[in-house]
Amino acid sequence: MGRVYETRHVFMAIAIVILLISPILLLIIPSAVADTLYYSPNNWGVIVPGEGYVAYIIAFIFLLLASAILFFLDLKKNSIILSIIFVLASVVSFYLASSTYTVLSNESISYRTLFSKEKHTYNWDEIEKAFYYDRIPGDGFPKFEFIFIDGNSMKLTETGHVKELSGGIRSMANVEYIGVD
Known part of the structure; x- marks a missing residue:
């Protein structure tokens, strides 16, 4: 049966x-x-x-x-x-x-946030300031922050994948290191 x-x-x-x-x-x-x-x-x-x-x-x-x-x-x-x-x-x-992504290329940074319909694309020379925040105890991973000439900003958490790309990021943008005391 x-x-x-x-x-x-x-x-x-x-x-x-x-x-x-x-x-x-x-x-x-x-x-x-x-x-x-x-x-x-x-x-x-x-x-x-x-x-x-x-x-x-x-x-x-x-x-x-x-x-x-x-x-x-x-x-x-x-x-x-x-x-x-x-x-x-x-x-x-x-x-x-x-539809949520960040793309790093030779010419630009492109990204789209979760509920945004518009794609943001900035050339590397359109970065007004770039910061690297070292790991704050209890706050997870280090972060890159890019402030663009139009006032928009983007944060990029340094996960393992981003860490592999950090050399290229540092060479394309003048990144200011901000340590934690």
């Missing part, structure tokens, strides 16, 4: 798989998507800011909730509608996450 599974158990299995595999995918997907969408031969690197990772996390949570709702509330009309809403919210979150 074959095994009989309730349909809701399939959604439980999907929720468990999402829960287990999403931390691994969070290490791969954001960088792969950003590199694919914003690649250019002149780029040194494409960086996904922390807010982009938060949007990816929210997208995975929405996917998890979509399948968990179908498990806990069974396959009823209201639970299906709610699950579809969560899937759509996940798609929107993935879209917003993929």
